Amino acid sequence: MSGTSMDGIDAALIETDGETVCGFGPHMTVPYDPEFRTRLRDMLGRTTLVDEDGRRLNRDIALRHAEVVRGLLAGSDVTPDLVGFHGHTIWHDPVARLTVQAGDAALLAKELGLPVVADLRQADIAAGGEGAPLAPVYHGALASPLDRPLAVLNVGGVANVTWIGKRGMDDMVAFDTGPGNAPLDDWVSRHTGQPYDEDGRRAAAGTLAEDRLLRLMDTPYFARTAPKSLDRRDFDHVLDVLEGLSPEDGATTLVALVAAAVVQAEAHMPLPPRRWLVTGGGRHNPVLMETLAGWLKAPVEPVEAVGWDGDAIEAQAFAFLAARYRRQLPISFPGTTGAPFPMVGGRLYRP
Numbered sequence: 001m002s003g004t005s006m007d008g009i010d011a012a013l014i015e016t017d018g019e020t021v022c023g024f025g026p027h028m029t030v031p032y033d034p035e036f037r038t039r040l041r042d043m044l045g046r047t048t049l050v051d052e053d054g055r056r057l058n059r060d061i062a063l064r065h066a067e068v069v070r071g072l073l074a075g076s077d078v079t080p081d082l083v084g085f086h087g088h089t090i091w092h093d094p095v096a097r098l099t100v101q102a103g104d105a106a107l108l109a110k111e112l113g114l115p116v117v118a119d120l121r122q123a124d125i126a127a128g129g130e131g132a133p134l135a136p137v138y139h140g141a142l143a144s145p146l147d148r149p150l151a152v153l154n155v156g157g158v159a160n161v162t163w164i165g166k167r168g169m170d171d172m173v174a175f176d177t178g179p180g181n182a183p184l185d186d187w188v189s190r191h192t193g194q195p196y197d198e199d200g201r202r203a204a205a206g207t208l209a210e211d212r213l214l215r216l217m218d219t220p221y222f223a224r225t226a227p228k229s230l231d232r233r234d235f236d237h238v239l240d241v242l243e244g245l246s247p248e249d250g251a252t253t254l255v256a257l258v259a260a261a262v263v264q265a266e267a268h269m270p271l272p273p274r275r276w277l278v279t280g281g282g283r284h285n286p287v288l289m290e291t292l293a294g295w296l297k298a299p300v301e302p303v304e305a306v307g308w309d310g311d312a313i314e315a316q317a318f319a320f321l322a323a324r325y326r327r328q329l330p331i332s333f334p335g336t337t338g339a340p341f342p343m344v345g346g347r348l349y350r351p
């Protein structure tokens, strides 16, 4: 899995039948080098990958993922039955029914000598669903032993939430809440040259620019009812709105934007959640966690509070989706992507 933050590749091993998770194996994140990150960023917004640059990116993403999977398996005696492969989203436009993930799944299968399930968003988006988020079915499986309703909030480059009701997997509402770390990373990188605001230090030193936050919260996306999803670049304009602020004040305001979008998200849930479990890189930002805890009515905790690994969940989710493909179990639902009915997703690539 290569997420919208463009920080690197996440891989994880799980033992599952696509319904329950019987065992968690190792997890690994391998960061991209700055040159590759720049190359990836330059490809964002492309709607096809058929030219020379596109084909090269498809190949290099696959080769890099193969390297990470080999690294993950190096210390274990397990040979997986199946690999779930997301690739890297370079374009996502559900209105146009188009979502493009870079990464040559056939090459990955050949490199690894293992069957690979990829193209997981395609059936859903072709049928009029949002094509995202797809992790909710995994969140639902993990949350089955817990008291509900609860919300699983993933703060990656984009932030998404899964509301899980009393009936569990048959009772979920999911959508992208708004920006996650992406605009904050871009802001910090533009003003300080650092890739992200480590431990929220800049945000902790700044003051919230309320007028700018109010302007940003005027974005029609927040009022739209779920299901709904975003492209990483849908919030690129926020950096212009913050122009003139100090790096610190901008960081504080961007953290507040992520949290305010989550507060808005609660309005689109059938019932208020009893707790918020936060996953993704954003949970490492203490300023974000404090702001969320201050603004939301229910307790806010990292997913580690219930024994999950927030750095591994997204990669685990794609393994889980691959296992569901094999059993032809649905991965998206009317409540999670707006699919017309529960839909099977993915395509199998044999080595």
Ligand SMILES: Nc1ncnc2c1ncn2[C@@H]1O[C@H](COP(=O)(O)OP(=O)(O)OP(=O)(O)O)[C@@H](O)[C@H]1O
Residues within 6 Å of the ligand: 002, 003, 004, 005, 006, 007, 154, 155, 156, 157, 158, 159, 180, 181, 182, 185, 196, 197, 198, 199, 200, 279, 280, 281, 282, 284, 285, 286, 314
């Ligand atoms: N110690 C930290 N302090 C502050 N922020 C952090 C820290 N560690 C990670 N992050 C943030 O988390 C981001 C990475 O998050 P994550 O790996 O969940 O993103 P992703 O998987 O690429 O995104 P998506 O869920 O959108 O696919 C980094 O870009 C950074 O903004």
Ligand SMILES: CC(=O)N[C@H]1[C@@H]2OC[C@@H](O2)[C@@H](O)[C@@H]1O[C@H](C)C(=O)O
Residues within 6 Å of the ligand: 003, 004, 089, 092, 099, 131, 132, 133, 134, 135, 136, 156, 157, 158, 159, 160, 176, 229, 230, 314
């Ligand atoms: C199109 C796309 O790649 N969307 C990502 C992105 O990153 C977070 C959020 O936006 C989520 O909707 C999705 O990823 C996760 C893994 C998902 O599908 O659940």
